[in-house]
Amino acid sequence: MLVGEFSKSDEAIPKKNTDSKSYNTSEPQFKKEGELVLLRADKKDIIKKLDIEIADNDAERTQGLMYRKNMPETQGMLFIFSKPETHTFWMKNTVMSLDIIYIGADRKIVSIGKYAKPFSEETIPSGEEAQYVLEVNAGFADKYKLTEGDVIDFVKK
Numbered sequence: 297m298l299v300g301e302f303s304k305s306d307e308a309i310p311k312k313n314t315d316s317k318s319y320n321t322s323e324p325q326f327k328k329e330g331e332l333v334l335l336r337a338d339k340k341d342i343i344k345k346l347d348i349e350i351a352d353n354d355a356e357r358t359q360g361l362m363y364r365k366n367m368p369e370t371q372g373m374l375f376i377f378s379k380p381e382t383h384t385f386w387m388k389n390t391v392m393s394l395d396i397i398y399i400g401a402d403r404k405i406v407s408i409g410k411y412a413k414p415f416s417e418e419t420i421p422s423g424e425e426a427q428y429v430l431e432v433n434a435g436f437a438d439k440y441k442l443t444e445g446d447v448i449d450f451v452k453k
Contacts, residue, residue, distance in 0.1 A: 323363050326371055330452040332430070337404070337445040344440050345370075346432070350452060352376040361431055362389040372432040374450060380425040385409070387416040393434035397442065398426035405446045408437045 329350040334343040347370060351357045357375050361367070377383070380401045387394070396409040409420035411434045422429075430448065 332450040375429040384419040397430040398422035399428035
């Protein structure tokens with residue numbers, strides 16, 4: 297059953313839903329809000345530099361990378377939480393496969409969820425307390441041989 301408003305000139309075509317509770321599912325565009333550097337555990341070697349979008353409030357963290365169809369390898373999203381705690385992420389409404397990198401308050405990687413499946417509602421736990429979470433394209437962690445103990449540094453723009 298189709299419910300909607302109709303006009304006399306286009307009786308078979310429902311008008312656009314103007315309900316304020318509808319959600320925007322169009323593909324969001326990347327907005328550079330900072331730069332992040334991944335370093336080996338000894339902090340001597342740079343692994344990779346990324347442009348990052350920052351999710352540091354509830355609305356941004358809830359939206360995350362939902363509805364994005366692709367992302368260059370040089371970009372990622374950094375989730376910033378007010379304090380370290382265990383986290384679980386999922387891939388609901390997320391079109392592309394991701395690596396989810398959990399990072400402690402000391403900015404060291406504590407765990408990595410690799411190749412998270414698009415649209416999956418299966419949770420991906422941090423396993424340990426994390427204050428930051430970095431989402432990058434699937435395969436990134438393997439390509440750059442990221443391991444627990446590697447470090448991030450970032451600057452907000």
